[in-house]
Amino acid sequence: MxxxxxxxxxxxxxxxxxxxxxxxxxxxxxxxxxxxxxxxxxxxxxxxxxxxxxxxxxxxxxxxxxxxxxxxxxxxxxxxxxxVGVISRGYGGSGPFPKIVSLESVPDEVGDEPCLIVQSTGVAMAVGSNRQESIELLLKNYRLxxxxxxxxxxxxxxxxxxxxxxxxxxxxxxxxxxxxxxxxxxxxxxxxxxxxxxxxxxxxxxxxxxLEVAEPYLLNPQVEQAIVFDPTLDYYAVVGIGFPKRFYHTLETMGVTQFQCHEFPDHYDYEINDLHFDDMNPIITTEKDAVKLLPLMKEHPTYQREIWVVPVEAxxxxxxxxxxxxxxxxxxxxxxxx
Known part of the structure; x- marks a missing residue:
């Protein structure tokens, strides 16, 4: 630890x-x-x-x-x-900054939360530690x-x-x-x-x-198992967020009571080995983590464990x-x- x-x-x-x-x-x-x-x-x-x-x-x-x-x-x-336009520091991204965030952007370049924000809203967004430069880049490219x-x-x-x-x-x-x-x-x-x-x-x-929970969805729908979410299964709760206990409470309110907690630091860069366990029980995670996990699924198309994502709405x-x-x-x- x-x-x-x-x-x-x-x-x-x-x-x-x-x-x-x-x-x-x-x-x-x-x-x-x-x-x-x-x-x-x-x-x-x-x-x-x-x-x-x-x-x-x-x-x-x-x-x-x-x-x-x-x-x-x-x-x-x-x-x-x-x-409206959005700026963010782009924590965890490698840049170069300032940088416009698009639907094609990846967390390694712009950070996980900016990817989630743009994927959810399509908003004009720029990231970088210098907020002035980010704003000027947005205003150069968009009328806001x-x-x-x-x-x-x-x-x-x-x-x-x-x-x-x-x-x-x-x-x-x-x-x-x-x-x-x-x-x-x-x-x-x-x-x-x-x-x-x-x-x-x-x-x-x-x-x-x-926060209200929306319907969980499967991150890797190519897996051969059923794609109907079952709260009675045993899950591996994989999270890399600032306050994991909130997510565990969310799972319990959904009726998911059998899960093993696997916590990682906030904004953690996952590797495929982090998702290997001794059995094939499914993983359940947050949308923020899913942004980081999706590129791994593309790199490892043969990965067969179900990964369920729990979206929340304010x-x-x-x-x-x-x-x-x-x-x-x-x-x-x-x-x-x-």
């Missing part, structure tokens, strides 16, 4: 030994605060795009439901005839009304007009400590400065979302749509409400 995984497990368990990392958390807070002030006082320039920018992010490390929310918002905005930044909440070099922070109440804020003693990227007080979307099936706020409260429409109108973004 890697050091990162050990710390991740300690965060989830709120282990007492994390207190020994407190000096590093103080150092992180100092560096983070200094960097933020440098941009706030204009000692470093901030890029302001010619069209409004909306950042969707979180203050925690690991999964919060941000990507399903972004995908849903893109589809919603497209339905309102808003010409709005840019959505996938993450980048702490990227102070990018000026933004709108921020939505996803707060996953299923996971919470842990010990409410900054990295690495806890899994907070920013202090809890940051939640008071932006629009907070509560991710929960039992929300306390009117601005909330939850469901937003009516208040979220009302607020978004109001915020966009205030920014001068035209929306067609029919």
């Amino acid at each position: 890697s050091v990162a995984q050990i710390i991740q497990d300690a965060w989830n368990k709120q282990s007492r030994w994390l207190i020994f990392l407190r000096p590093l958390s103080w150092l992180y807070r100092f560096g983070f605060t200094l960097n933020k002030k440098i941009y706030q006082f204009g000692l470093k320039p901030r890029y302001r795009a010619p069209i409004p920018v909306m950042v969707i992010g979180n203050i925690t490390v690991g999964g919060s439901g941000k990507t399903p929310l972004l995908i849903h918002l893109v589809k919603y905005l497209q339905s309102l005839s808003v010409r 009304d709005l840019i959505i930044s996938d993450d980048g909440l702490q990227h102070w070099a990018l000026d933004r007009q709108l921020e939505w922070i996803v707060l996953d109440n299923n996971r919470g804020l842990g010990n409410q400590k900054l990295l690495p003693e806890g899994y907070l990227r920013e202090p809890v007080s940051r939640l008071k400065q932006s629009t907070v979307i509560e991710h929960s099936h039992s929300p306390k706020s009117g601005l909330n979302m939850h 469901v937003l409260s009516p208040e979220c749509y009302s607020l978004l429409n109001k915020q966009l109108q205030q920014l001068g973004v035209e929306i067609n409400l029919g």
Whole structure:
């Protein structure tokens, strides 16, 4: 087990030994605060795009439901005839950056989440660590009304007009400590400065979302077994995401109770050996992982084990749509409400 995984497990368990990392958390807070002030006082320039920018992010490390929310918002905005584009860091991709993401793009070049976003929405998207270059590349190739930044909440070099922070109440804020003693990227007080979307099936706020499971589908339909999903089988749960326990909970709500957990680091680059087990029981995984696994299936067409993918869709409260429409109108973004 890697050091990162050990710390991740300690965060989830709120282990007492994390207190020994407190000096590093103080150092992180100092560096983070200094960097933020440098941009706030204009000692470093901030890029302001010619069209409004909306950042969707979180203050925690690991999964919060941000990507399903972004995908849903893109589809919603497209339905309102808003010409939306998306930028992302392209974590895990080799570039060269900045780079346009297309339906033919592969995770090794642009990252897994950008591939999933474009495959799900067909949105104009560019990736790269330099957000300004990504935006300029998009605007060079597309006529857009709005840019959505996938993450980048702490990227102070990018000026933004709108921020939505996803707060996953299923996971919470842990010990409410900054990295690495806890899994907070920013202090809890940051939640008071932006629009907070509560991710929960039992929300306390009117601005909330939850994830609903869609029908599982077979990633490699060329296998000879039946293609009807059976929740009573024994599965290998193969996941490389930030918060695997959410996926396990999803499986249980689907009636899948017999599964062995095989966890990998977030954004993990799978190899075919990772998918070999002693029997032919099927694999079950997330859409994010499926983006990484599909190229392996193409490289190994004789692979016969069933790989089932569980898609999830974000469901937003009516208040979220009302607020978004109001915020966009205030920014001068035209929306067609029919």
